[in-house]
Amino acid sequence: MIAEWAVEARWLLVLVRDPRFERYALVALSGAEAGLVRAPVEVLDHQRVAAVSWDAVRCDQRQVVAGGDWRFALGVMTSLDVMRGAESVGMATRMVEMTCGYVGARRQFDRQLSTFQVVQHRCARMLVATTAAALAIREAVVGIDAGSGSFLQMLIAGRAAVRSLEEVAMEASLLHGAVGFMAEHPLARLFRRAGAAKCRAGPFSCFEEAVMAEISAVRYGGAPGALGDVYPWLIDDAKET
Numbered sequence: 001m002i003a004e005w006a007v008e009a010r011w012l013l014v015l016v017r018d019p020r021f022e023r024y025a026l027v028a029l030s031g032a033e034a035g036l037v038r039a040p041v042e043v044l045d046h047q048r049v050a051a052v053s054w055d056a057v058r059c060d061q062r063q064v065v066a067g068g069d070w071r072f073a074l075g076v077m078t079s080l081d082v083m084r085g086a087e088s089v090g091m092a093t094r095m096v097e098m099t100c101g102y103v104g105a106r107r108q109f110d111r112q113l114s115t116f117q118v119v120q121h122r123c124a125r126m127l128v129a130t131t132a133a134a135l136a137i138r139e140a141v142v143g144i145d146a147g148s149g150s151f152l153q154m155l156i157a158g159r160a161a162v163r164s165l166e167e168v169a170m171e172a173s174l175l176h177g178a179v180g181f182m183a184e185h186p187l188a189r190l191f192r193r194a195g196a197a198k199c200r201a202g203p204f205s206c207f208e209e210a211v212m213a214e215i216s217a218v219r220y221g222g223a224p225g226a227l228g229d230v231y232p233w234l235i236d237d238a239k240e241t
Contacts, residue, residue, distance in 0.1 A: 004200075006050035007040050013065065014054065015076050025067035026076060027059055034058075043196065078151045079144065081158025081201075085137045088165040088197055091190050092130040095172040098187060099123060102176055113175070122175055126168045133164035162201040169194035 006012065012029045029036060035056030043049045066072070100123055103113040113119050140157035143149020169191050173180040180187045 007048040024073040026065045078154035082140045085158035085161030088161040089134045092165045092168040099172045126171045129164040133161040
């Protein structure tokens with residue numbers, strides 16, 4: 001398994017399935033756990049990613065944080081989507097701040113870049129995309145806290161935030177010009193992280209089709225509806241309940 005920040009993590013939370021009882025459990029593994037292997041992997045955004053293997057790990061009941069059926073597993077996965085979305089909102093917000101500061105200070109044709117209408121429009125698009133993503137994530141978090149949020153709502157919020165981050169990253173790079181593509185510039189790091197976030201979120205075309213199927217009430221007869229397209233490994237367990 002490939003995990004972000006796993007190189008330096010002191011603890012890892014692993015979602016495991018017990019085939020005997022068709023139950024899922026969230027298990028806490030110490031970074032020094034016997035049998036746990038972590039091998040650093042070189043990736044685009046330099047997030048200290050590691051290939052993690054726990055085939056030789058033996059854990060007991062004391063290490064189980066929580067557990068449940070496929071609904072529990074789906075809740076864990078969609079909560080992770082919200083966490084990724086929150087990170088995306090943070091990166092997008094930083095890029096908006098950097099870009100507005102840059103175009104406000106940079107002069108071209110004896111004028112500040114921020115005085116050009118086309119630049120103002122692009123900055124406004126970045127802010128709208130970031131604000132929309134932040135609102136979606138906030139609503140999802142409030143739903144989780146109140147216990148009223150749906151799995152689909154959390155999934156949509158997380159994926160929408162990643163998509164907004166992609167748009168903001170592209171606009172920020174265009175407005176910064178050539179300097180934004182230099183490896184030494186802070187924006188280049190954020191741009192790489194935005195690209196990696198998109199890859200980890202998966203293809204948006206499949207996600208959009210799944211959401212449309214859910215809206216159209218096309219379901220799998222007891223399975224988690226459109227979410228089954230995004231997390232297909234849950235379908236068999238859901239059908240049996």
